[in-house]
Amino acid sequence: MRCEEIGELLPDYFEGSLKAGQDSLVEEHIAQCADCREEVVIWKKLSLLPVERLGAGSRERFEAMLSAYQTGRSDKASAGFGPSKRGLLWSWLRSPVGALAWSAALLVIGVFAGNYFGNRPTHSSANQDEIATMHTELANMKQMVVLSMLQQQSAGERLQGVSYSRREDQLDPQVMSALVHTLRYDGSVDVRLAALDALSRHGAQPQVHKGVVDALQEQQSPLVQVALIDLMLEWRDPDAAQRLRDFVQTPNLNPAVRQRADWALSRLN
């Protein structure tokens, strides 16, 4: 391969996102070609550049800036902020969520607080609008927290995301489809089970039913399979019996799972 073609692959090679075959193409080439090899070497050498740390005074400057900014703002701020609404926000603030989601949320809290205290008119006629806005922002914030946590590398954080989604009586559509996706594809059995548990509370929504019932055929874990079968029995979907009849035809099914499915079928008929 020519250097130009290798050069096109290098950025992905740096990032480690090349397919296995292309990976070895690059490696074979750089073993032969000094120019391309030096490019790889210099990329790697960049990691030698030191991590710089802000001086200690920087945090103080930040605090001073913040306080100056807020002093400037407070003249305009409204005094009317119902205690129940504040309770809602602050109890949410204290809830244990993952660090990343947390900082994401903080930003939105900032947005919210800014909208609320900073730039709105102070007339009480605007209060209803403000409260509505606050609810929307709070909902968006929670949604963002759950969605971002479900994307985390660590199963523990994804688990937290799932359990956080349980706090809502209403399931946001995006959160719901994220939970269904988690139920189907998450690498951890624990997380899949938790997602199923969270979804099971929203059986009144037809799409939740569909997501759960569809998940059965793809599950490999006996634990999750049994939990799905039990839920299908509990919900008594019209097509549950047919789904289970198809399911027990699956070759190499775990005997305990097959037994459970047969038992569920007998209860459904």
Next chain:
Amino acid sequence: MLEVRNGTGETLGVLFDRYHAPLYNFYTKLTGDRTLSDDLVQEVFLRILKYRQSYEPGTPFRAWIYQIARNARVDHYRKTPRHITFEAEMVAPVMPKDSAQQSEETELLHRALLQMPEEKREILVLSRFQELKYEEIARLLGCELGTVKTRIHRAIQELRQNFKQLERGLAPRDAGPAVVKTIPPRRFGNEM
């Protein structure tokens, strides 16, 4: 009201704790100037306060912060014409005591980086140090993913050329140890 003000400060404070280090490193690598970088980090947090309404909940906020960071730098240079030098104010790498060779190399590398045109330097810093994915960089710079990759490759080619020239100019290959004397490693011990 005081309670609420403290609360807002606290939330932004956590944001500061989370982001000041990546932002500071973004700026030091980009500008080579610690004082300026410190100022720019402060500016970013002031802008987060001022422009928080422009953040759309649900969109990646890391990209939003870097957008603010880039704008802050551009605005700064618009007001203050730049003159990049390699004098005392500039960043000198931290020297591992046991490895003069490596520290010299690190310094040359940073010089090579600072010699590059700003666009190329920025894309290297974003891709190598800021833990941004290429897709995120593409969104940030408003260009295609393929363009990002092409630009990274061109930048790395240029960095390699700059580095080689510096190496040749300052360190003839067979002059080895003498180099350490002619370029004494600089430290800013109190700052590290």
